Amino acid sequence: MFQHVEAYPGDPILSLNEAFGKDPRPNKINLSIGIYFDDAGKIPMLPSVRAAELKVVAEAGARPYLPMEGAVNFRTAVQHLLFGAEHAAVKAGRIVTLQTVGSSGGLKVGGDFIHRYFPGSVMLVSDPTWDNHRAVFEGSGITVKTYPYYDAATGGLRFDAMLEALKAAEKKSVVLLHACCHNPTGVDLTQAQWQALVPVLKERELIAFLDLAYQGYGDGIEEDAYAVRLLADEGLSFFVANSFSKSMSLYGERCGALSVVCPDAAQAVNVLGQMKATIRRNYSNPPLHGGQLVARVLTDPELRPMWEAEVVAMRDRIQLMRRQLHDVLSAKLPGRDFSYFLTQRGMFSYTGLTAEQCDRLKDEFGVYLVRSGRMCVAGLNTGNVEATAKAIAAVLS
Numbered sequence: 001m002f003q004h005v006e007a008y009p010g011d012p013i014l015s016l017n018e019a020f021g022k023d024p025r026p027n028k029i030n031l032s033i034g035i036y037f038d039d040a041g042k043i044p045m046l047p048s049v050r051a052a053e054l055k056v057v058a059e060a061g062a063r064p065y066l067p068m069e070g071a072v073n074f075r076t077a078v079q080h081l082l083f084g085a086e087h088a089a090v091k092a093g094r095i096v097t098l099q100t101v102g103s104s105g106g107l108k109v110g111g112d113f114i115h116r117y118f119p120g121s122v123m124l125v126s127d128p129t130w131d132n133h134r135a136v137f138e139g140s141g142i143t144v145k146t147y148p149y150y151d152a153a154t155g156g157l158r159f160d161a162m163l164e165a166l167k168a169a170e171k172k173s174v175v176l177l178h179a180c181c182h183n184p185t186g187v188d189l190t191q192a193q194w195q196a197l198v199p200v201l202k203e204r205e206l207i208a209f210l211d212l213a214y215q216g217y218g219d220g221i222e223e224d225a226y227a228v229r230l231l232a233d234e235g236l237s238f239f240v241a242n243s244f245s246k247s248m249s250l251y252g253e254r255c256g257a258l259s260v261v262c263p264d265a266a267q268a269v270n271v272l273g274q275m276k277a278t279i280r281r282n283y284s285n286p287p288l289h290g291g292q293l294v295a296r297v298l299t300d301p302e303l304r305p306m307w308e309a310e311v312v313a314m315r316d317r318i319q320l321m322r323r324q325l326h327d328v329l330s331a332k333l334p335g336r337d338f339s340y341f342l343t344q345r346g347m348f349s350y351t352g353l354t355a356e357q358c359d360r361l362k363d364e365f366g367v368y369l370v371r372s373g374r375m376c377v378a379g380l381n382t383g384n385v386e387a388t389a390k391a392i393a394a395v396l397s
């Protein structure tokens with residue numbers, strides 16, 4: 001019956017994470033999966049989210065289905081978080097925001113919608129990008145190509161090459177852009193570079209699809225929404241998928257959203273309608289619980305500032321780990337430049353380590369990195385940063 005079903009090779013990151021779980025070595029270090037761990041190596045339960053949960057549970061009654069587009073309090077709170085409550089596009093009713101099953105769900109719903117309504121459009125993703133981008137959009141039937149992004153020579157951005165490629169793109173191509181904290185490289189556009197991108201998006205009639213999975217981990221919750229607000233200010237119509245997996249440490253609750261900025265409120269009504277149809281065909285409606293925690297944290301006058309302070313603490317801890325790793329490595333291998341650990345932002349750094357060096361790190365030292373050389377810096381802590389630096393120094397010398 002199922003002889004024709006091929007074996008699934010597994011997702012490289014999730015498989016590595018499973019291998020880590022089975023590794024019996026007590027001093028193993030997990031820098032593979034994109035999860036924020038605290039200094040004790042644990043996934044935090046944020047006090048603001050915990051307090052929100054107690055309130056939500058105390059008030060909980062029957063568990064009806066949510067509407068296809070999700071809970072209205074969640075959708076409104078998320079829209080205000082992304083664009084600002086007073087933004088003209090918000091006031092004009094030009095933005096559609098849907099609660100989705102994680103931001104992965106938002107990417108998928110957006111992908112299905114694009115395939116249906118822009119059938120000739122190719123999707124351009126950064127080289128490299130999060131592996132699942134290609135999988136999700138190809139799964140929606142979209143042809144996925146790349147634009148230049150990471151500069152292996154400098155550990156920075158190939159911005160000129162990126163712009164040239166976008167200038168040469170077919171009109172109405174969809175361009176997937178990481179709004180902050182690029183996964184896997186940690187290399188972001190500056191505000192000036194975002195501004196320089198806008199005329200190209202306009203001239204080529206490119207459709208931006210922003211992915212904002214790490215809001216707050218770059219410069220701040222507001223600052224990391226810079227690209228979202230710039231494109232909205234510039235009158236562009238675009239998509240943005242955002243996530244609360246990392247910013248509220250709600251991974252398994254699958255809290256995300258998809259927003260579409262439309263030219264006017266009438267078009268927004270139809271886009272919302274067709275998005276609902278897309279969701280109905282996929283999973284019918286999103287889950288209730290996690291979204292209510294998010295909505296409560298975002299709108300409760302006591303919990304909101306608590307959460308904002310917790311995000312600052314997570315971001316500062318990662319930056320401290322970047323600094324310590326940089327300092328130990330620079331001391332051990334004085335001839336080499338590790339400044340990329342300081343300039344790259346968010347949870348990830350591209351270390352430039354080869355697949356073989358990553359294998360050695362895993363096999364000889366129990367230090368797990370994705371074979372592309374991507375390190376989840378948020379897996380470092382005061383107890384393992386020194387050992388990690390020593391192991392990296394060993395495979396590099």
Ligand code: PMP
Pocket residue numbers: 034101102103104105130178183211213242243244245251255256
């Ligand atoms: N986009 C990017 C760039 C990511 O790194 C991730 C998570 N690894 C996601 C989207 C999906 O996040 P979630 O579905 O948990 O919201």
